[in-house]
Amino acid sequence: MNPTNYLYLSAILFSIGAVGVIVRRNAIVVFMCIELMLNAANLAFVTFAKMNGNLEGQVIAFFTMVVAACEVVVGLAIIVTIFRSRRSASVDDASLLSR
Amino acid sequence: MTSENLVYFIALPLFSSALLMLLGRKADKWGHIFATLVSASVFVIGAMEFLAMRDRPEESRAVTQKLFTWISVGSFNVDAGLLLDQLSIAFVLLITGVGTLIHIYSIAYMSHDRDRRRFFSYLNLFIAAMLLLVLGDSYLNLYVGWEGVGLASYLLIGFWNQKPEYATAAKKAFVANRVGDLGLSIAIMIAFANFGAVSFIGIEEKVGGASETALTAMGLMLLLAATGKSAQFPLQAWLGDAMAGPTPVSALIHAATMVTAGVYLITRSNFVFDNAPNAQLAVVIIGAITLLFGAIIGTAKDDIKKALAASTMSQIGYMIMATGFGPAGYAFAIMHLLTHGFFKAGMFLGAGSVMHGMNDEVNMRRYGGLAKLMPITTITFGLGYLAIIGVPPFAGYYSKDKIIETAFNAGGVQGIIFGSTALLGAIITAFYMTRVMMMTFFGNKRWADDAHPHESPFLMWAPMAVLAIGSVASGYLLYSGKAIVNWLAPVVDKHHHEHTELLPPIVVSALAVTAVVIGVGIALAKYRGELSATAPQDVSIFTRVARRDLLQDDANEFMFMRPGQKLTEVLVKTDDKVIDGMVRGVAASTIGSARGMRKMQTGYVRNYALLILLGALAAFVAILVVTL
Numbered sequence: 001m002n003p004t005n006y007l008y009l010s011a012i013l014f015s016i017g018a019v020g021v022i023v024r025r026n027a028i029v030v031f032m033c034i035e036l037m038l039n040a041a042n043l044a045f046v047t048f049a050k051m052n053g054n055l056e057g058q059v060i061a062f063f064t065m066v067v068a069a070c071e072v073v074v075g076l077a078i079i080v081t082i083f084r085s086r087r088s089a090s091v092d093d094a095s096l097l098s099r
Numbered sequence: 100m101t102s103e104n105l106v107y108f109i110a111l112p113l114f115s116s117a118l119l120m121l122l123g124r125k126a127d128k129w130g131h132i133f134a135t136l137v138s139a140s141v142f143v144i145g146a147m148e149f150l151a152m153r154d155r156p157e158e159s160r161a162v163t164q165k166l167f168t169w170i171s172v173g174s175f176n177v178d179a180g181l182l183l184d185q186l187s188i189a190f191v192l193l194i195t196g197v198g199t200l201i202h203i204y205s206i207a208y209m210s211h212d213r214d215r216r217r218f219f220s221y222l223n224l225f226i227a228a229m230l231l232l233v234l235g236d237s238y239l240n241l242y243v244g245w246e247g248v249g250l251a252s253y254l255l256i257g258f259w260n261q262k263p264e265y266a267t268a269a270k271k272a273f274v275a276n277r278v279g280d281l282g283l284s285i286a287i288m289i290a291f292a293n294f295g296a297v298s299f300i301g302i303e304e305k306v307g308g309a310s311e312t313a314l315t316a317m318g319l320m321l322l323l324a325a326t327g328k329s330a331q332f333p334l335q336a337w338l339g340d341a342m343a344g345p346t347p348v349s350a351l352i353h354a355a356t357m358v359t360a361g362v363y364l365i366t367r368s369n370f371v372f373d374n375a376p377n378a379q380l381a382v383v384i385i386g387a388i389t390l391l392f393g394a395i396i397g398t399a400k401d402d403i404k405k406a407l408a409a410s411t412m413s414q415i416g417y418m419i420m421a422t423g424f425g426p427a428g429y430a431f432a433i434m435h436l437l438t439h440g441f442f443k444a445g446m447f448l449g450a451g452s453v454m455h456g457m458n459d460e461v462n463m464r465r466y467g468g469l470a471k472l473m474p475i476t477t478i479t480f481g482l483g484y485l486a487i488i489g490v491p492p493f494a495g496y497y498s499k500d501k502i503i504e505t506a507f508n509a510g511g512v513q514g515i516i517f518g519s520t521a522l523l524g525a526i527i528t529a530f531y532m533t534r535v536m537m538m539t540f541f542g543n544k545r546w547a548d549d550a551h552p553h554e555s556p557f558l559m560w561a562p563m564a565v566l567a568i569g570s571v572a573s574g575y576l577l578y579s580g581k582a583i584v585n586w587l588a589p590v591v592d593k594h595h596h597e598h599t600e601l602l603p604p605i606v607v608s609a610l611a612v613t614a615v616v617i618g619v620g621i622a623l624a625k626y627r628g629e630l631s632a633t634a635p636q637d638v639s640i641f642t643r644v645a646r647r648d649l650l651q652d653d654a655n656e657f658m659f660m661r662p663g664q665k666l667t668e669v670l671v672k673t674d675d676k677v678i679d680g681m682v683r684g685v686a687a688s689t690i691g692s693a694r695g696m697r698k699m700q701t702g703y704v705r706n707y708a709l710l711i712l713l714g715a716l717a718a719f720v721a722i723l724v725v726t727l
Contacts, residue, residue: 018712021705021708021712022705022708022709022712023705030704091703091704091705092703092704092705094704095701095702095703095704096702
């Protein structure tokens with residue numbers, strides 16, 4: 001199978017993730033979209049590794065997973081804290097900077 | 100040179116002035132007497148110094164005294180020092196002598212003024228400053244006195260400063276004097292740059308090695324200084340308004356002493372002018388212009404004090420002209436200065452006496468026929484009148500005659516022009532002084548309804564009588580045996596120049612007397628009959644111009660005041676629009692751009708995410724463009 005198709009899939013997933021981050025209000029959904037973008041990038045890394053025949057892309061995919069795991073921990077903690085104080089998980093409600 | 104203690108000349112009146120100012124109203128009861136005694140004691144010291152000086156041989160007559168080291172920078176040293184020589188002592192005697200008489204006069208004249216003590220304090224301040232002016236041994240010391248008399252003059256012209264126009268007159272005098280003072284300070288700088296010294300002796304030693312250009316420049320700057328202080332063309336406009344001051348001030352400062360400081364300055368700087376013929380010519384021209392200028396204004400003035408002020412301007416024009424003739428003229432300039440000090444101060448005091456009796460009326464059109472009611476004033480004023488127009492053997496005859504003679508003897512076409520100018524001035528002088536005399540003391544009575552003319556008290560007429568005696572005798576005393584010429588020769592005529600004679604003295608005297616007769620004759624014909632109490636309005640353009648002081652104020656207004664105001668207006672606008680505009684523009688653009696930028700900070704996470712995405716895309720595209 002032509003590896004370029006994986007790259008197209010990666011681009012489509014990344015775009016879906018980016019659009020989701022921009023248009024959705026629910027913090028959890030935004031968060032999941034970010035994960036989607038990260039994993040789209042991972043897919044691109046692995047594909048490039050396969051195409052070029054070296055392991056660096058694979059290694060970076062692991063790094064990305066580790067960072068994503070950390071980010072999930074910190075991000076979910078923030079979301080939960082905000083939800084506790086505001087009774088809302090909408091990102092638009094947390095717009096203190098505009099005031 | 101011997102040394103004596105000269106500091107008392109300045110310290111005594113200065114101390115008295117400060118004391119009267121500091122004590123305030125506590126000194127109201129005795130302040131005037133104290134100030135008069137101080138002035139009199141300075142006169143006594145001056146007289147003793149004069150007698151002592153006369154007994155010394157000629158070469159050791161000048162005495163100097165170093166008070167303290169004033170400025171000491173590198174090789175430049177200025178000592179605050181005093182110099183009393185033949186020239187200074189003449190001034191010291193005039194200042195303290197006439198000054199004391201005017202102090203006495205003022206006791207009575209100012210007796211109804213609640214600020215009499217302040218007046219006397221200023222008078223003593225003036226005496227101190229004027230003595231410092233004539234006793235300073237360097238231009239820098241002279242400058243201090245020069246500014247001091249300017250200050251005293253300002254304070255005294257504006258003594259009744261509750262009237263705004265009097266305060267304005269004081270300011271006008273001060274500003275005109277500042278222009279002249281600028282000349283003096285530049286002259287001092289030129290002296291320092293060229294000679295490295297500012298003392299009279301120091302400059303005189305080195306004057307031979309200096310370029311004529313430098314000397315001419317210094318001479319012209321000194322002349323500028325003299326025109327300011329002595330009310331000479333083109334800085335003459337302040338003197339008429341200075342008559343706003345009390346009459347004794349007009350007599351002392353604006354007739355006898357301060358306004359003659361310019362003559363002193365030029366005479367003292369004889370070593371500069373004698374080596375700068377062009378500057379000398381400028382001096383003569385300025386003097387000649389002013390003597391006619393003042394005389395013409397004098398013919399049109401109805402205010403008795405302004406008429407006398409115009410006459411002062413004209414007479415100082417004679418003195419300045421005489422100084423321009425070099426060693427031939429200095430002694431006669433000083434002689435005219437001294438005789439003028441007597442007769443003009445006497446006439447001003449006479450005018451004050453008339454005003455005193457006429458409810459402070461100054462308009463001569465409202466006088467007339469005062470001779471019977473004020474006999475002493477009439478006689479003393481009359482003697483001064485005979486002296487100023489130059490009737491032999493009164494004082495002015497000798498001094499003015501000598502100046503006219505010197506002018507004719509200047510040689511060539513110049514001599515004839517300047518001599519004729521001086522003669523013409525003598526005719527006009529005789530005319531306007533006769534006019535003053537006729538309008539004030541003779542003719543029909545044109546008094547205001549509430550006027551009750553009466554003779555002034557003893558304290559007022561006694562000084563007038565003394566000055567009248569001076570007006571009669573001083574000319575002969577100074578002239579007989581060439582007394583003043585020989586006395587001043589060591590200062591102003593060291594090399595004993597021989598003077599050529601164009602016309603024999605007897606011819607000049609005859610011409611001068613003829614001039615007097617012509618002037619008096621015209622005035623008698625014109626002002627003998629009945630006069631109206633108001634000035635005629637249907638007069639020729641010449642009379643109008645003369646009444647407006649020959650347009651001196653209009654000229655100043657047109658040439659300096661209006662352009663000055665325009666300039667300040669433009670500068671204010673420039674400051675407001677351009678300089679402040681730039682500052683304000685920076686602030687406004689910062690605020691405006693910040694207002695625009697702030698819109699980007701919405702606080703919504705989605706917006707930031709979009710911006711980051713767009714930025715990433717832009718970076719991506721940029722990389723693509725660069726690599727492809």
